[in-house]
Structures are given as structure tokens and as C-alpha cells.
Amino acid sequence: MRDRLFTRDELALDPVDLAHLLLGSVLEADGPDGTVGVRLVEVEAYRGEDDPASHCYRGKTPRNAVMWGPAGHLYVYFVYGMHFCANIVGTHEGMPGAVLLRAGEVVTGLDLVRKRRPNARGTGELAKGPAILTSVLRVDRAQNGVDLTDPASPVRLYVGERVPAELVRTGPRVGVAMAMDTPWRFWVDGSPAVSTYRRGGKRRVRPAS
DNA sequence: CTGGCGATGAACT
DNA sequence: GTTCATCGCCAGT
Secondary structure, eight states, X not given: OEEEEOOXXXXXXXXXXXXXXXXXXXXXXXXXXXXXXXEEEEEEEEOSTTOTTSTTTTOOOTTTGGGGSXXXXXXXXXXXXXXXXXXXXXXXXXXXXXXXXXXXXEEEOHHHHHHHOTTOOSSTTTEESHHHHHHHHTOOGGGTTOBTTOTTSSXXXXXXXXXXXXXXXXXXXXXXXXXXXXXXXXXXXXXXXXXXXXXXXXXXXXXXX
């Protein structure tokens, strides 16, 4: 199921290419109570300063500095007061970029995940959603910037079973009003862990004043 | 099943 | 003061 760690060179790609590569790969994280691994089945590409939806869009800040760093590192940020989201940095040729991890299937530490999320139902839906994924992996601010290609890191990225191209679906990114014409959300068709909510189309519109 | 909305905090304007 | 790459609850179909 998992083979070896990715190397930094393999991950230094345009975010769209990196997103394809990451589907099927396995992210493993050591928590205080044990290790959990997930096979990534849904991701979104975020480019650099030319992508209005990217944290990079308005330049480098203390929060997003990791995105300007070397590829293969984890970028974790805090959002909506109670959630963390995790990205894998794919900086190449000096261009910042990252891939948001939206959902995965638990492949190791299943019992642990059930204890961490007693409310969740089903087996394939334990890591459905970006903030749920981080809570399942116990990834938060403390893991921001860790090197996923280092075997000694608390969070690591492994090469997984390759996802057949015909199973990869694409669509607009979730929650991004602009750039609906750039289908930079990628998921594995048929996986129960893919977030089904909002059916890819209708997003909440800003309330009219 | 669906859609609305509250909670909650840090970065940014 | 506003935005934000959100989730889970609750009420209505």
C-alpha cells in the first residue's frame, strides 16, 4: 500500500501536476496516541501570485512563508476559528504553490481514528473534508513547515498505488468564486471519502446588502 | 434527503 | 471591520 517516501525533486512541480501525483499517495502522521495514515483521494491545486484564490496572491506574509520554501514541506494554516487545513508545498523554479488536501481514506490506524472521531459514521468517510483530515491526522500549527520527505519527520508522504487516469475526475475548486473556469480540484471517482457536499456547483453567495 | 447558519480567531485592509 | 481554501447541527422538504 505504501512503498517509499517521495523525494523533494519529485514534488517540485507545478501545483496542477503535483495534485495529480498526490492522488493515491499516503500521508502518515505520528500523534501522541499513535500513527494514522490516509490515502489521498481529493486535492486542490493552488498556484502562486497569479491565482486569486491562493494565499500567495497578495505576496509573502509570516503566515504563508512556508509556501515560498522548498517543495515537500507541509503548510498548515488556521481558518474559521476552529479548523486547520493542510497543504503540500510544490514550489518549483522559484514559483510558490501548494496542493490543499481535501479528503483521504484511512489506511493505517483505523481503530485510532474511530477513537478520535467517535461521531463519524462509515469507514470510508472518516477523513472527508480538509479540516476533518487534519483533525484525524492530529495535524495543527505545530506541524507547519515539517519536511514530508524526511523519514524522521512526524508527518511523512509515501508513494502509493497509482490511481488509473480514467478514475481521476476534475472540477472547480470548492469555495472559490473566482476562476470557476480553472478545474483545479481533483478526486478519485467512486471513493466514499470524496466530499460530496455542494455538488460542485452552487456556492453560497455573499448576502446582498 | 436538502439547505441555512452559527461558532470562532488570525491575517489583512 | 472584513474576509476566509469550514464543519456540524438543525429545521424543512
